[in-house]
Amino acid sequence: MNAALITMDAATSPETPARFAPRKLARKVELVSDDEDAQLMLAYASGEMRAFETLYSRHRAALYRYLVRQARDGEIANDLFQEVWSRVIANRARYEPRAKFRTFLFTLAYNCFIDHCRRVKARPGGLGIEDADAADLLPADEDGRPEAVLQRDECSRRYRAALAKLPPEQRDVYLLHEESELSLEEIARVTGVGAETAKSRLRYAVGKLKAALAAAEQP
Amino acid sequence: MNGPDDEFDDFLSRRKPLFRRPADDLQPPEEIDRVVLRRAREAIEIERPQRAFRGANWGAPLAIAATLLVVFTVVLHFMQPSSKAVPEVTVQQVAQPVAAASPTVTTPAWRNDSQSWLAQIEKLRAAGRNAEADAELAAYKREHRALAVDPNR
Secondary structure, eight states: OOHHHHHHHHHHOTTSOOOSOOOOHHHHHHHTTTOHHHHHHHHHHTTOHHHHHHHHHHHHHHHHHHHHHHHOOHHHHHHHHHHHHHHHHHTTTTOOOSSOHHHHHHHHHHHHHHHHHHHHTSOOOSSOOOOHHHHTTSOOOOOOOHHHHHHHHHHHHHHHHHHHHSOHHHHHHHHIIIIIOOOHHHHHHHHTSOHHHHHHHHHHHHHHHHHHHHHHHOO | OOOHHHHHHHHHTTSSOSSOOOOOOOOOOHHHHHHHHHHHHHHHHHHHHHHHHHTOTTHHHHHHHHHHHHHHHHHHHHHSOOOOOOOOOOHHHHHHHHHHHSOOOOOOGGGGSHHHHHHHHHHHHHTTOHHHHHHHHHHHHHHHHHHHHOTTO
16 A cells, blocks of 8 residues: 555544554655645644644635535535545644645545445435536636526536436546546545546546537537 | 547646636635634644643653752751750749749748847757857858948848
8 A cells, every 4th residue: 555545544534543653743844845735734733723724725615616516415515525624633643744635635525425425325416406616617608698698507407417427436536637636646546446447437527528518509 | 630539638637628617616605614713723722731731841850850959958957966955944934943942931030139149049059059059150150241241231
C-alpha cells in the first residue's frame, strides 16, 4: 500500500486507534513543501484556527458542489458536507500529508457518500434535485428571451437526465474530475480502481453527457 | 489530427472544457459554515488545556526547587546549636518559693529594748546556756554597731 493510501485509510476511520503516530511538524512540512493546503492542515493540527479557516474557505464551495451533485438532495448534501469536515477535524492529529490535501478531502467526501448509500441501501437515481447548478454546465445564455430560457431549461433537463442515467461509477469519476480538479491518477486512488479504469469510465461519462447536450442544442 | 481521442485528452488536461461553465455560485448555507467552524474551534480549544498541563516545562523544575528549599530549611534548622531554653519567670513563680522558704520569724520582744536584751543575755548565762548567750551578745553587738554606722536607724 502506498503512502497516500495509508494517509487516506487513517483519515477515513476516525474511530480506529491512532495507528499512525503524528510526527513532528518540521518533518511533515518537509514531506509536502509543495502543498500549501497540507501545511495549513498541519498548522491547524498544532492549534492554529486561522489555518483551518483558510483551508475551509478554499475548499468549501467545490466540496459542496460535489456533494450536492452526488446526493441530488440538498438536505443530504448538507449532512454529508458537515460529516466530511467533522472527519477532517477528527483526523487532524493523524493527518500525514503524503498526498495533496484536496485528495485527502475528496477521499473523505467520496467515502462519506458511499457510506450514506450503504445506509440507505440505494444510490440516488432519477431527477431528485432542483439543481439550478446543473444548468451552469450548459452553454451560457445570458439572453433573457422566453425562447432562450425555454431552450436552456430543456438543455438543463436533458443534462440532468443524462447525469442521472450514468452508472454510479462513471458519475463518481466524472464529478470528481469536475469538482475536485484531481488528476486521473488521484481520482483512481480515491475510487480505488486503476488509472486506466478511471480513464475509461470518465471517457464513457463524458461521451454520454456530450451526446445528451448535443441533442438538447438541436432545434 | 483532431479526433475524439485528442478531444478527450484536451478535456482531461483541462485545456479545453467539454462544457462551458459560467460562474458557479452554489455555496453551502452560512449556518453550516458557522457549525463547521465552531466544531473546528472547539476541537482545538478542548485540546489546549491538556497540552498546557502536559507541556508545562517549568513545572518539574519548580517543584524540585521548592522541595529542595524546604529540605534545606529543615536541615539548617536542626543543625543550629541549640540554645538553652530560658524559662519564663513570673512574679508568682518567684514569690511562691520565697514565701515557702522563709516562714514568718517573729522577733522576741526583749530584742526591742537594749536593757531587756542585755538582761536576757544575763539570764541565758545564768541558766548555763552560754552558747545562746554568746550568740545573742554577738547579735546585740551587730545591731548596735549598725545603729552606730547608720544614724538614721
